[in-house]
Amino acid sequence: MSKKHCLRAGAIVAASALVLTGAAGSASAHVSVSSPDAKPGGYAKLIFRVPTESDNTSTTKLVVSLPKDTPFAHVGALVKDGWKVEKTTEKLATPVKVGDVTLSEAITTVTWTALKGGIPANDFDEFALSVGRLPEKVDALSFPAVQTYSDGEVVKWDAARTEGGEEPEHPAPTLKLAAAITPVAAATDTSKDSSDPLARGLGGAGLLLGLIGLGLGLRPRKKVQS
Known part of the structure; x- marks a missing residue:
């Protein structure tokens, strides 16, 4: 693996760690x-x-x-x-x-x-x-x-x-109080709450696929015989 590829992989891992840490910290x-x-x-x-x-x-x-x-x-x-x-x-x-x-x-x-x-x-x-x-x-x-x-x-x-x-x-x-929440706002909040688990699941799957793709991209390529 080249030095450039190592730096890219390290940056992605570090960024992922920061995102996860921030999510955990916000749930105090x-x-x-x-x-x-x-x-x-x-x-x-x-x-x-x-x-x-x-x-x-x-x-x-x-x-x-x-x-x-x-x-x-x-x-x-x-x-x-x-x-x-x-x-x-x-x-x-x-x-x-x-x-x-x-x-x-x-x-x-x-x-x-x-x-x-x-x-x-x-x-x-x-x-x-x-x-x-x-x-x-x-x-x-x-x-x-x-x-x-x-x-x-x-x-x-x-x-x-x-x-x-x-x-x-x-x-x-x-x-x-319940009366302070308008029907439109309530519908918006309900929609958001119901979609959050799916969004998180898709986001997690996307991250996993991205990491797999990164791993495949970093594998040494075989030279093509001319």
């Missing part, structure tokens, strides 16, 4: 929130997924802050073995009308504390709330969270996300 875990039934004006189940991003410590405490400008009239926590849950009620600066009810105070934080063990290193767990009513004229709800590890380290997931900007290191868990 954060404290996040999702809901199977969140709709403006209704009740919803909120699921907070909490990963322990550590090799030798566990997550022992989670504090989730609820919106104060659009408070919930009802907040219920799913009973969870091995964890103690506490709700903090706070007086609102100004009364807020939620449906047919006017609130002068509301639950503003929910705290889960591990009774033993907690979430082991490199594992995750989920915590659920039942809340309502959800505000009707809000596109998204933010739930800043504070995660505490067994060694005393505290991580605040409270950074705001900016439209079109880079994701912050510790973004606040944010829930996008």
Whole structure:
């Protein structure tokens, strides 16, 4: 194999490694929130997924802050073995009308504390709330969270996300309400999600064929007898 061919092969291998490394790095875990039934004006189940991003410590405490400008009239926590849950009620600066009810105070934080063990290193767990009513004229709800590890380290997931900007290191868990997603956007997202596995598969096959072709191209050619 010539020196030129060696350089070309090395460059391709290096580029492939960079692509794979970048894909893996972009999948970093954060404290996040999702809901199977969140709709403006209704009740919803909120699921907070909490990963322990550590090799030798566990997550022992989670504090989730609820919106104060659009408070919930009802907040219920799913009973969870091995964890103690506490709700903090706070007086609102100004009364807020939620449906047919006017609130002068509301639950503003929910705290889960591990009774033993907690979430082991490199594992995750989920915590659920039942809340309502959800505000009707809000596109998204933010739930800043504070995660505490067994060694005393505290991580605040409270950074705001900016439209079109880079994701912050510790973004606040944010829930996008269903009504904020237009039918066109929803159809586009569904189409994209359903095609992604096929696209990735074709991309992987293309890469494999390309490498095979490179290998064949780099094989010494037999001289043609004249």
